[in-house]
Amino acid sequence: MLQLKDKWVWDFWFAVDGTDYHMFYLQADKALQNPDLRHWNVSVGHAVSPNLRDWTVLPDAIAPTQGDDTAPDSFTTWTGCVIKSGNEWLMYYTGTKRAEKGLVQRVCLAKSPDLIHWAKHEQNPVVELDERWYDGLKLEYWHDASWRDPWVFKDPQQDLYHMLVTCRVNRGEPDGRGAIGYASSTNLLDWTVGDAFLAPGWFGEMEVPQIEQIGGRYYLFCSVSTRFHSASHKAEPGCEPQTGVKYFVADSLLGHYTTLGNGFLTGPKQDGLYSGRLINGPDGDWYLMAFMGNDANGQFIGNIIDPIKVLVGADGILSLHD
DSSP states (O other): OBOOSSEEEEEEEEEEETTEEEEEEEEEEGGGOOGGGGGGSOEEEEEEESSSSSOEEEEEEEOOOOSOTTSTTSSEEEEEEEEEETTEEEEEEEEEOGGGTTOBEEEEEEEESSSSSOEEOTTOOOBOOOTTTBOOOOTTTOSSBOEEEEEEEEOSSSSOEEEEEEEEBSSSOGGGOEEEEEEEESSSSSOEEEEEEEOOSOBSOOEEEEEEEETTEEEEEEEEOGGGBOHHHHTSTTOOOOOEEEEEEESSTTOOOBOOTTOBSOOGGGTTEEEEEEEEOTTSOEEEEEEEEEOTTSOEEEEEOOOEEEEEOTTSOEEEOO
């Protein structure tokens, strides 16, 4: 696993370069003592592995901009993704401003020729929420203006890129507005925001979205927590609130996405795991990786586990190898 002696690590994302797996992860110094402070004392670390198990730590990738409290990432550099365009690597990440006390989230961009040296885009942020569809800052019923965790992927059928984000729509009961937001681009720089990609009304937030094609189907993954299941969802027959990795399935890339079974990839055996990512391993099989949050005693661990093999049933239901 990836476990640092002096830092907590949590949300992470990958870039695959040849046979190397590069992992970028949020990190904060354990000298803070209180792990709840990690979100506001964050930078993006970097490690590389040939097998998703043995990690070599590399120089840090990016950190909040210093000296200008109005810079879009002056307070935090949170979860993102990496995609390659030509000979250049692009990292989309979540920024917040110190001048706004980190309450409003925006998508920022950094570029690299080698995954090691990163330069922030001079016109950050590159994508902001659009209140035609999404909640802005509504502190009367929610704690932030959510527009984070960008996941960018190329459409295989057309010259178009899609971006999914953690967000909240501006309709429905406040405790069920958590959604997967959407934007599109033809050049990876100019983005057009559209209505939500998925908004089931089940959660207050649906974090770290990811889409992968597995076994002929498309799977949309996100992480949800027990405390942010909506009241209406908890009242539905068969709903058993839990914290972990949720998935939705579709026959085509852009949906319609629905759940299979209870819709959770993780279960009681994986209690404490969050921000799960699916990754294709060196052997061609799919694996789940996640960070370990609180243990059975309620103590925050802050490491990233070794991969767990994902099994695909004939009916499309996913499960984890024991």
